[in-house]
Amino acid sequence: MSAPTRTREAPAGDPAGTPREGARAEGPAAAAAAATGAARVGTERREQDAGAGARARTGMAAAVGALLRKELLVEVRTLESVPGMSLFAVSTFVVFHFALNRGSVTGQLAAGILWVTLLLAAMLGINRLFVADAEQGGFDGFLLAPVDGTALLVAKAGALAIYLVALELVAVPAFALLLLGSSLWQAMPALLGVLALADLGVALIGTLVAALAVRTRARDLLGPLMALPLLVPVVIGAARASAPLLQLGHAGAVGARWWATLALYDFVFALIAYALFDFLLED
Amino acid sequence: MYGRGLRALSISTVLALGAALSLVFFYAPLEADQGFLQKIFYVHVPLAIVALCGFVAGGVLAIQHLRTHDPRWDARSYVAIHMSLIFAVGTLITGSIWAKGSWGHWWVWSEPTLVSFLIVFLLYATYQPLRFAIEDPERQARYASVFAIAAGAFVPMNFIAVRLSTAYLHPRVLGDTSNLPGPMALTFLVSLGAFALLYLTLCRYELTAKHARSQLRRLRARVLEGQA
Numbered sequence: 332m333s334a335p336t337r338t339r340e341a342p343a344g345d346p347a348g349t350p351r352e353g354a355r356a357e358g359p360a361a362a363a364a365a366a367t368g369a370a371r372v373g374t375e376r377r378e379q380d381a382g383a384g385a386r387a388r389t390g391m392a393a394a395v396g397a398l399l400r401k402e403l404l405v406e407v408r409t410l411e412s413v414p415g416m417s418l419f420a421v422s423t424f425v426v427f428h429f430a431l432n433r434g435s436v437t438g439q440l441a442a443g444i445l446w447v448t449l450l451l452a453a454m455l456g457i458n459r460l461f462v463a464d465a466e467q468g469g470f471d472g473f474l475l476a477p478v479d480g481t482a483l484l485v486a487k488a489g490a491l492a493i494y495l496v497a498l499e500l501v502a503v504p505a506f507a508l509l510l511l512g513s514s515l516w517q518a519m520p521a522l523l524g525v526l527a528l529a530d531l532g533v534a535l536i537g538t539l540v541a542a543l544a545v546r547t548r549a550r551d552l553l554g555p556l557m558a559l560p561l562l563v564p565v566v567i568g569a570a571r572a573s574a575p576l577l578q579l580g581h582a583g584a585v586g587a588r589w590w591a592t593l594a595l596y597d598f599v600f601a602l603i604a605y606a607l608f609d610f611l612l613e614d
Numbered sequence: 615m616y617g618r619g620l621r622a623l624s625i626s627t628v629l630a631l632g633a634a635l636s637l638v639f640f641y642a643p644l645e646a647d648q649g650f651l652q653k654i655f656y657v658h659v660p661l662a663i664v665a666l667c668g669f670v671a672g673g674v675l676a677i678q679h680l681r682t683h684d685p686r687w688d689a690r691s692y693v694a695i696h697m698s699l700i701f702a703v704g705t706l707i708t709g710s711i712w713a714k715g716s717w718g719h720w721w722v723w724s725e726p727t728l729v730s731f732l733i734v735f736l737l738y739a740t741y742q743p744l745r746f747a748i749e750d751p752e753r754q755a756r757y758a759s760v761f762a763i764a765a766g767a768f769v770p771m772n773f774i775a776v777r778l779s780t781a782y783l784h785p786r787v788l789g790d791t792s793n794l795p796g797p798m799a800l801t802f803l804v805s806l807g808a809f810a811l812l813y814l815t816l817c818r819y820e821l822t823a824k825h826a827r828s829q830l831r832r833l834r835a836r837v838l839e840g841q842a
Contacts, residue, residue, distance in 0.1 A: 539764060543757055547747035553740060557761070560737035561768060564775035571779060592775055603767055607760045610680055614753060 394478035398486030403493065405463065412456045413497045420452040420502035424509045435512030441577040442570045445506055449495075450533070450562060452502065454555045456494045457537035460487060461545035470612070480609040484538060488604070492534040499526055511577060518576035521585050525576070528593040529569040532600060536561050539604045542611045568593040617822050620815075627815045630808035634801070642801040651715040656801055658708035660809035661701050662731060666769060668698030668813060669738060673766020676759035688755040691762050693820045695741055697813055702735045730776040737765055 406412055427444050428434075436444060464470045473483055503526070507515045515522065537558060544554040572589035638656045645652035672695035679687035709728050714720045723729055744761055748754040794802060 543744065543761060546753070547744060547757075548749075549743065549747045553744055553747060556740045557737065557744065560733050560740075560772075561764070563733050564772055567775050567779045588778055592778060596771060596775065599767065599771060603764050607763060610756055610760050613756065614750075 390478060391482055394476070394482035395485045395489070398473075398482060399489050402486060402490035406490070406494070412459050413494050416452040416455050416494065416498045417501035419455055420448050420498060421505045421509075423448040423451065424502075424506055428510060433510075436510050437512040438578045439570070439574040441506075441511055441513075442574040444510065445503075445573065445577070446529075446566055446570045448506070449499065449502060449529075450559075450566060452498055453491075453495060453533050453537060454558065456491060456498070457541045457558060458544075458551055458554045460491060460538065460541040462550075465545045474612065480612045481605060483612065484604055484608040487541075488534045488538040491537050492530050495530040495533060499530075513577060513579045515577075522573060522576050524590075525569055525572045525585065525593070528590070528597060529565055532565040532593065532597045533562060535597065535600045535604050536565070539600070539608065542608065564592065564596050568596065617826075620818055620822060623811075623815050623818060627808070627811040630804070630811050634805040634808035637801040637804055642798050643795070645798075648716055651712070654708055654712050654715075656805040657809075658705060658712055659802070660806040661708060662705040662727075663806060664809050664813045665698045665701035665705055666731075666734070667810075668694050668701065669734065669769050670766045672698065673763045676762035676766070679755065679759045680763070685751075685755055688759060689821060689824055690817075691759060692745070693817050693824070695738060695762060696820065697817050699735070699738055699741070700816075701809075701813065702731065702738070705731060706735060726777045726779070727773070730773045733772055733776065734765075734769055737768065741765070 424444070427448070431440075431444075461469075464473070503515070503522075540554055540558045540561065544550040544557065547553055568589045572585045572593070575585060634656070638653055642653070642656070644650060672691045675687050675691035675694055679685075679691060706728075709731070710720050713722050713725070713728070721728075741758065741761060745754055745758045748757055
């Protein structure tokens with residue numbers, strides 16, 4: 332499997348490109364092999380195990396752990412998603428400043444800007460989520476391993492959620508600094524809760540949509556086109572929930588119905604993704 | 615096999631549509647508030663209901679496809695969604711006309727049903743681009759089914775979420791049949807039945823045409839093989 336990926340290495344004359352391209356080419360293939368290895372270790376361990384439930388759980392946890400480690404390793408080596416997403420978010424705030432011609436925003440307008448920016452930045456990560464697997468044999472490596480397809484779903488959604496948290500670590504302070512008219516400290520605990528619930532929804536829907544779009548001819552276009560309507564309920568919940576938090580003087584608390592909307596939507600889409608993801612891996 | 619019963623179905627659709635339209639124009643009383651404009655309700659609401667049911671049905675048929683791996687279920691799911699998309703365009707246009715007539719704007723964000731409908735329409739508008747961007751027919755059918763199921767489950771959830779987001783609701787002139795006076799309710803039900811029949815007939819026609827086309831292709835391939 333590593334033979335075709337080797338040919339993708341950048342020419343040695345390019346000092347900036349070489350380490351990155353090399354890591355990128357080796358990353359998914361090597362890590363997929365590592366995942367296969369981990370699963371094989373899991374299989375050996377399984378045979379000594381008596382309980383069927385415990386067996387499935389260790390295999391699953393080992394597979395998810397290996398896959399998640401591979402995702403994060405590839406991201407740390409190639410820096411393909413998170414820096415781009417963060418930079419995009421900060422640039423979008425600047426664009427919003429000029430487009431709205433305002434020094435500061437509060438309330439619903441602030442919530443809208445924050446969530447539109449986060450959503451569009453998330454699209455960049457969603458678009459790249461499975462590209463390396465489709466182009467460099469990551470899917471084949473995964474299919475050769477004797478593990479459940481759900482492991483890939485959990486690992487990818489987990490990786491995307493971690494990217495989103497990393498994005499927000501940059502984007503939310505930048506937003507507070509550049510555009511927000513009120514202080515964030517008081518609203519922080521509730522805002523963190525909203526961010527976490529929304530991230531979960533974006534990660535689940537993003538993973539499903541990315542897996543659907545990645546093996547089509549127009550994947551860069553289809554991913555966002557499918558994801559945006561599916562994420563409208565998340566935006567409704569998140570933007571309405573964070574509007575009172577970004578109000579001057581923190582006028583209101585988050586309405587219970589927005590928590591319920593976000594949590595329920597996450598839950599239902601977790602079930603849908605769990606039920607459908609296997610069918611995207613079948614070949 | 616596909617063409618059987620098509621003539622009877624077509625004739626009954628034409629009769630039902632004729633009956634529905636005559637009821638709309640000659641039997642149903644003029645609404646006191648909106649007058650003649652309200653009659654678009656007998657077209658708009660049945661179109662919307664049939665389109666939404668068709669979207670959900672497309673998801674159910676797609677479940678059948680993933681369970682059996684039978685391409686015929688995929689064809690049915692595709693046709694259901696395709697026809698629903700056409701009905702959805704009709705819904706959005708008639709809804710827009712109704713909104714302009716009764717509220718003075720072509721588009722109102724305060725009407726949650728219309729807004730949800732737009733979101734659902736935008737999602738399903740990507741069904742065909744997704745489908746035809748995949749070359750392998752087996753994978754195309756499988757991915758399209760996954761999309762159809764996720765989107766079918768999205769339809770009711772989206773309606774709930776958008777409804778929640780609308781702080782104030784328009785007083786719904788004619789929300790459901792329970793608050794309709796008798797003649798209007800009868801007209802509405804006949805109209806709903808007629809549009810449902812129209813949907814079924816068009817679906818059957820498209821399925822028959824697809825089937826005939828694939829049969830023709832197979833026969834042509836066999837003839838060419840014989841010549842060679």
